[in-house]
Amino acid sequence: MITKQNYNVLSYALIFIAFFSLFLGFYFDENSAGAGTYEGDIKNIWNNLQIFIANDIKSAIESEDYYSSRTPAFYLFNKIFNPFTENIINFRRSIFIISLSIPILFYFCLKQKFLKEDNLLLLLITSTLCLSPYYRTSSYWGLEENFGLIFLLLAFLSLNSFLKKEKEFGYKINLLLFLSTFFSSCCLYFDQKLIIITIICFAKIIFSKKPNRLRLLSVFYYLTFSLPYIYLISTWGGLFPDQVLSESRQIGNKIFLIHVGYTITIIAFYFLPLLSFKNENVKNQIREFFVKKTNYYIIFLFLIYLIYLIQFNDFNEQSIIGKGIIHKISIILFNDNLLRALFIYFSFFMSLMVVIIFIEKRFIDILTIFYLCILSLFLWPIFQEYFDPLILLMVFTFFGTKLFINYKNVTILYIYLSILLVGSNIYYTNLLNG
DSSP: OOOHHHHHHHHHHHHHHHHHHHHHHHHTTOOSSSSOSTTTTHHHHHHHHHHHHHSOHHHHHHOTTOOOSSOTHHHHHHHHHOSOOSSHHHHHHHHHHHHTHHHHHHHHHHHHHOTTSOHHHHHHHHHHGGGOHHHHHHHHTTOSHHHHHHHHHHHHHHHHHHHHOOOOSSHHHHHHHHHHHHHHHHHHHHOGGGHHHHHHHHHHHHTSSSOHHHHHHHHHHHHHHTHHHHHHHHHHTSSSSOHHHHHHTTTTTOOOTHHHHHHHHHHHHHHGGGGGGSSSOHHHHHHHHHHOHHHHHHHHHHHHHHHHHHHHOOGGGOOSSOSHHHHHHHHHHOSSHHHHHHHHHHHHHHHHHHHHHHHTTOHHHHHHHHHHHHHHTTOSSOOGGGTTTHHHHHHHTTOOSOOOOOHHHHHHHHHHHHHHHHHHHHHHHHHHHO
């Protein structure tokens, strides 16, 4: 029988391994997400940064050489606050150090949400973030994604503190409201897809039992914080900084129905180990899934979607870029397009079951999944990095699904993500060397 002391020793060991591997990966220039190395995305990021360093903010924003699908908040932050932008090596180091704040903030979010859980257990959950290939690669190679995650966590901390604050007057409650609206608005400016965080925070404030004075003040704050984006839209003539880039990424030019299926497989991939965090065992969860009549309506609609894809989607015309882990597994396992299609469509259906079982029909959870699926319709290509580690952070912060935390469940999650990290490193090493 394993004692609590043995669990503690194992937990400390796993936490050390996760954080040590994070620093080791930086030392060895790890590229576990495909966007790393000096020939990867950092080339465009470094060029963009030089534009902002060499010019005033207005000129940099209006520059035709600015090449990014995101707003320039990342570059403004580094221009103003980062003193280590004189060369690309120091820039990489500075982004790595800044990214180390994410596990720290994640731990405090867990402490705030799971008040009665053991600190060591929460630290073990925190350490699983260090196993995310996309968090690691973004940290190592100066990429933009991690800054949005920082403000996501800050938004959760400030919003929770605001909603739990009993006194409705005084500078503290007003400061917490300001920080909640500011941090959640910053999510949009660092990563447009994180507008879902802005929407969630706004809804939670508006539908809270706080006085009308505070709710009206939040509307004023959000309207004020939206003004810079309105300026950007007027400057660029659209939602994105470069219409040429928008055309090359086919943003808004075409609807990609098959991306909904790929998005569900990616989300389900992260939900799968979290099923062990539910109060019931997996067999009971599956049994309950088939008992609920509403699930059959969803299945029926999804079968129509699959029939449409089978009829009109041609796998010969699909790009191999992106689409997540199921797509990559299908390429490894099958050379025949028919077998690949059957495997992928079956994965779509099974993934839908996992998602429905996990989210428990919680409004915020459903809204987030629905939003990500709708967003995927207009994006090309669709990458797994858009969801990792976002899904895990959302589940442990904003999601309303009840989680039952114990050492067994967290260890399962740790091992699962460790396999993902090792597999990602092997895949991209072979891809780059092949």
